[in-house]
Amino acid sequence: MIEIVLALAIGVLAAAGSWLLLRPRTFQVIMGLCLLSYAVNIFIFSMGRLRVGAPPVTRSGLEDPSLYADPTPQALVLTAIVISFALTALFLVVMLAARGITGSDHVDGREPGS
Amino acid sequence: MSGINDHLVIAPVILPMAVAAMMLLIDERRRTLKAALGITTLAAVLAIALLGLGDSAAAALREGEAARIYRLGDWAAPYGIVLVADRLSMLMVALNSLLALCALVFSLARWDRAGPRFHALFLFLVMGVNGALLTGDLFNLFVFFEIMLAASYGLVLHGSGEARIRAGLSYIAVNLTASFLFLVGVALIYGVTGTLNMADLVRVLPGLAGDDRSLFHIGIAILGLAFLIKSAMWPVGLWLVPTYSAASAPAAAVFAILSKVGVYGVMRLSLLLTVPGAGAPAGLGQGLLVLGGLATIAFGAAGLIASRSLSRAAGFSVVVSSGTVLAVIGSGDAKALGGALFYMVGSTLACGALFLVAEVLERGRDPGSGADTAVFDDEYRDPFDDDERNEPGLVIPAAVAGLGAAVLVCTLMIAGLPPLSGFVGKLAILDGLIDLGGVNGWAIVAALSLSSLGAVIGLTRLAVSAIWTRDTSAPPLVVGAAEATGIGGLLATCILLAVLGGSGLTFADSTAGWLINPGNYAAAVLGDPGP
Numbered sequence: 090m091i092e093i094v095l096a097l098a099i100g101v102l103a104a105a106g107s108w109l110l111l112r113p114r115t116f117q118v119i120m121g122l123c124l125l126s127y128a129v130n131i132f133i134f135s136m137g138r139l140r141v142g143a144p145p146v147t148r149s150g151l152e153d154p155s156l157y158a159d160p161t162p163q164a165l166v167l168t169a170i171v172i173s174f175a176l177t178a179l180f181l182v183v184m185l186a187a188r189g190i191t192g193s194d195h196v197d198g199r200e201p202g203s
Numbered sequence: 204m205s206g207i208n209d210h211l212v213i214a215p216v217i218l219p220m221a222v223a224a225m226m227l228l229i230d231e232r233r234r235t236l237k238a239a240l241g242i243t244t245l246a247a248v249l250a251i252a253l254l255g256l257g258d259s260a261a262a263a264l265r266e267g268e269a270a271r272i273y274r275l276g277d278w279a280a281p282y283g284i285v286l287v288a289d290r291l292s293m294l295m296v297a298l299n300s301l302l303a304l305c306a307l308v309f310s311l312a313r314w315d316r317a318g319p320r321f322h323a324l325f326l327f328l329v330m331g332v333n334g335a336l337l338t339g340d341l342f343n344l345f346v347f348f349e350i351m352l353a354a355s356y357g358l359v360l361h362g363s364g365e366a367r368i369r370a371g372l373s374y375i376a377v378n379l380t381a382s383f384l385f386l387v388g389v390a391l392i393y394g395v396t397g398t399l400n401m402a403d404l405v406r407v408l409p410g411l412a413g414d415d416r417s418l419f420h421i422g423i424a425i426l427g428l429a430f431l432i433k434s435a436m437w438p439v440g441l442w443l444v445p446t447y448s449a450a451s452a453p454a455a456a457v458f459a460i461l462s463k464v465g466v467y468g469v470m471r472l473s474l475l476l477t478v479p480g481a482g483a484p485a486g487l488g489q490g491l492l493v494l495g496g497l498a499t500i501a502f503g504a505a506g507l508i509a510s511r512s513l514s515r516a517a518g519f520s521v522v523v524s525s526g527t528v529l530a531v532i533g534s535g536d537a538k539a540l541g542g543a544l545f546y547m548v549g550s551t552l553a554c555g556a557l558f559l560v561a562e563v564l565e566r567g568r569d570p571g572s573g574a575d576t577a578v579f580d581d582e583y584r585d586p587f588d589d590d591e592r593n594e595p596g597l598v599i600p601a602a603v604a605g606l607g608a609a610v611l612v613c614t615l616m617i618a619g620l621p622p623l624s625g626f627v628g629k630l631a632i633l634d635g636l637i638d639l640g641g642v643n644g645w646a647i648v649a650a651l652s653l654s655s656l657g658a659v660i661g662l663t664r665l666a667v668s669a670i671w672t673r674d675t676s677a678p679p680l681v682v683g684a685a686e687a688t689g690i691g692g693l694l695a696t697c698i699l700l701a702v703l704g705g706s707g708l709t710f711a712d713s714t715a716g717w718l719i720n721p722g723n724y725a726a727a728v729l730g731d732p733g734p
Contacts (some may be wrong), residue, residue, distance in 0.1 A: 110380065116371065122379055129383045129390075136394035155700050161393065165342055169386050172349045173379070179356055180375050186360075196376075198369040 095135055102128035113201075115194050122180065126156045126173040131164050139160035211255060212273035212288045214332040215248045216297050223326035238311055241322040245304040245329065250296035258612040259290045260710055269726040270715055272339075280339075280729050281403040287339040287728055290714040291544070295467060297462050301327045301696060302555050303366030309559050309689030310453035317451060320521045324361070328354035328457060335464050338725065339728055341389050341399045341426075343392045344468070348385065348433075352378050355461060358454040370449035374377060381432040388426025395419045402728035405475050405721045427472060429487055434465030437498035444506065444518035453689075456555035462525045463551055470532050475721045489533045495641050496530025499523075500650040504657030513561035513665045514612075517554055520617045520662075523654050524550035525633050530647045536639045538543055538718045540711035542631025548707075549624040549700050553616030555648045556693040557662075558616060560609045562671040563682055563690075578583055602682040612665040612694045617652075618658035624700035624707070629655070631708055 102124050109121025145158045154176040184194075191198040222244045226237050227363035255271075274280070287295075305327060307315075315321045333353025338344050356378075362372045393399055396407045411419055428439070435443040443462065446453045473489060503523030511514040524547065525541045531543035570681045612623065619629035629651060636644040673680075700707055717723050 109651070110376070118376055125380070125383050128221070130385050133386060138394075161399075162390070165386075165390065165393070168342070168346065172346070173382070176353060176356075176375075176379055176382075179353070180372075180379065180617040183356075183360065183372055183375060184369065187372050188366050190368055197243045198365070198372075198373065 091126065091139060095131070099128050099132050099135070106127060113195055113197075115196055119177065119180055119184060122173075123177060126170075126177070130170055131175075133169060134162055146179065148161045194202070208523060209273070211251055212271055212286050212337065213275075215300070216286075217328055218248055218251075219244055219326040223323045223330065226323045226326070227320070234316055235711075237322040238307075238315060240313075241307055241326060242304070244326060245300060245307055248296065248302035248329065248333070249304055249413070252293060252300045255288060256290075256293045256297045258290065258341070259293050263290060263717070264313055268727065271724065272728055274339075274612075276650065281398055281400045281653030284343050285339040285400065285402075285728055286337045286671055287402075287633050287724070288337060289717070289727065290710070291467070291470070291506040291718060294544065294548065294710075294714070295460075295463065296333050298463075298551060299332045299336070300330065302460055302552060302693070303457050303690040306453040306456040306555060307690045309686050311685040312683035314362070314451050314453050318360075320357070321361060322559040325457070327636050328358060330354075332464055336467060339401050341392065341401060343399075345382075345385050345389060348464075349382060349544070350384070351461065353466065355454075355458060359450045361454055364449040366449045367377045367451075374442055377432065378707040379672070381429045383428035384413045384425050384432070388422050388424075388429060391425065393416060393420060394553065397600065400728070401471065401475055402725040405725040408476060413621060423472060423476060427469060430465045430468035430472070431495065431529075432465070434462045434469060435499070435522050436495045436526070436529060437502045440499065440502075440522060440525075443522060444515055444712040445519040446512040447521065447558070448512065452514075452559050455517070455558040459521050459551050459558065462521055463528075463547060466525055466528050466532075466547070466561065469529060469606075470718070473532055474718050477721055483705065489535050490618065492533030493530055493647065494533075496526045496528075496533055497646055497650050499526025499529060500654045502526075504654040507654075507657045507661035510661060510665070512562055512670060513549065513662075517557040517561055517660050520554045520557060520658065523617070523658065524554065524703060526618070527632070527651060527654070531636075533634060534639060534643050534647060535719075536635045536644070537598060537715050538638065538712065539632045539635030540719065541708065541715035542628050542635055543632075544711040544714060545704075545708050546619070546628025546632060549616050549628055549697055552697050552700075553625065554694050556609065556690055556697070557617070559615040559686065559690045559693070560606060560613060563606060563686060564610075564680070566678065571729075602680045604681060605687065607666070607670050607680065609690055610662070610670065612697060614649065614659065614666065616697050617662065618655045620655065620659070622701060623697060624704055625697075627701065627704040627708060631711075655715050661732040 101158055104122045106128060109117045109124065112118060112121070140158065141155065143158040145160065145163070150181050177198030187198065188194050195201070216356055221638060222240055226240055229236060259269065259271065264719045270287050273286040273288065275286065277283075309321075310321065328351055331347050331349075331354055334347035338347060343541060356371065356375050359374055360367055365423050389399070392404070395411065395415050396404060396408060408419070411527040432439045434440070445732070447458055449456065469492070471472065473492065502522055503519045503526055506517055506519035506522065510519055527550075528543045528547050531539045615623045616625040633648055633651060
């Protein structure tokens with residue numbers, strides 16, 4: 090049951106993000122990139138497999154790795170979140186500079202037909 | 204107790220990072236200090252890279268270790284991250300360091316003061332590229348790719364102005380999307396195989412079956428697509444030329460190696476993950492690489508003929524050289540791959556030099572410079588005040604003759620004509636492909652020949668109009684001392700490659716022969732007991 094919900098969530102976020110990425114206004118592009126990053130991050134996290142009752146912290150005396158949640162995808166997600174958040178901030182600044190310097194928020198830098 | 208010698212593998216990554224971080228603490232107005240730090244660091248990295256290159260060449264001749272493994276935190280191979288300094292990595296690290304040093308020297312004339320924090324960004328870019336080339340772990344590769352890309356976003360905007368910001372916007376959007384694809388691919392590979400170490404993937408691959416195998420192929424395909432976007436393969440590489448031609452000259456010159464990092468990623472994956480018993484070509488996705496490479500070469504050659512400015516022609520030259528190496532990787536032939544490695548070195552240096560020369564020739568008319576409309580006034584100093592427009596520091600006389608020779612050398616290298624090393628590399632590729640035969644081999648031979656023709660037509664026409672039939676109303680050509688040194692360094696290396704063509708080609712051939720068999724890499728990384 091939870092697998093369907095997760096798969097649908099990743100799919101909807103990725104689809105919405107891809108659609109927005111192809112839109113003509115820079116604000117829509119950046120929203121699309123954010124949604125894509127949510128989809129990708131949830132996807133990476135789900136690569137650690139969905140399990141019930143697998144704690145992240147080992148208990149002394151019970152050091153069997155198969156009892157616990159896989160820490161590597163969690164580390165990968167943290168790194169990915171940090172990197173994409175920093176680059177989203179950079180993209181926002183460039184977007185503002187483009188709006189200021191070209192006077193238009195169209196991705197081509199000028200309104201269509203002009 | 205390991206000596207300092209063992210840590211030289213990580214020096215090309217650590218040294219630029221430490222110096223760049225320290226540079227940020229120094230006030231922005233102390234430009235000469237920052238320039239001195241940058242030059243010294245890059246010279247040191249170049250020296251270390253050349254030492255490592257000579258060392259690995261000698262070690263391979265002795266039939267000893269062909270790769271130096273550096274375990275981060277001293278964790279053994281599949282569990283920890285390893286840096287693998289094999290011959291391909293050291294060759295590309297040396298190439299990167301040389302290109303970056305010459306571009307930095309060029310920038311000392313005017314460009315390094317066109318915006319803030321140029322030297323720090325430059326060193327971070329060099330660090331990212333070196334790390335991506337040296338690492339043996341897929342996610343570590345992602346992190347270094349991001350460092351390299353983040354620094355490149357800063358450098359593409361360097362100098363400000365409308366054209367640069369517009370080009371930068373699409374550059375950043377395309378590369379962010381490529382990064383997401385990278386992440387999806389790496390996550391899939393990890394989810395299926397349980398490992399991120401490239402050598403360990405070689406070991407795990409034969410054991411995958413059924414659904415796992417299909418998922419692995421999907422992961423590799425998505426990861427490969429991210430690399431192909433970066434190396435500007437035809438349908439996904441349309442962002443490269445507008446971005447590189449809008450960027451400032453020293454930034455564009457050092458960007459010439461960014462596409463080669465993408466090609467390096469494709470090379471590693473395709474050669475390591477060969478499908479056993481499938482005949483030739485046996486690497487994953489090699490048929491598609493040939494098609495994509497051919498399309499890229501065709502696109503680049505057409506663009507070379509069609510371009511109306513030398514900086515756009517330089518961008519298309521980068522595309523052509525990427526396409527050439529991609530097509531040769533796809534063909535799977537070891538001899539052609541050796542030629543392609545040698546060709547890649549020469550063509551990257553020539554493309555970098557062409558960006559620098561294009562800036563000098565088009566000075567006073569270049570479209571990306573509108574810094575009088577800079578958005579943030581307090582930090583940027585307009586580098587193009589009218590009274591300084593043609594005074595790039597100490598001026599070299601007889602500039603016209605020198606620039607003509609420089610453009611000629613670049614054309615010969617990019618087109619692959621004798622007597623320079625572009626010809627040696629291209630001839631080696633053609634030799635290997637003709638022996639290979641088949642549809643693939645002959646198609647790539649035809650594409651390479653036609654791309655040489657396109658390069659000759661496009662570049663000589665632009666050179667003639669820029670130098671020999673130059674408009675008398677255009678500003679007179681002046682070249683600063685720093686600019687001449689930067690361009691001269693790159694071109695001298697191109698000529699040196701031609702002189703040392705024999706030993707260079709032998710090195711490239713033995714590297715390709717080692718790479719073609721993935722067991723070598725896996726044995727070197729996983730079998731290494733360490734000191």
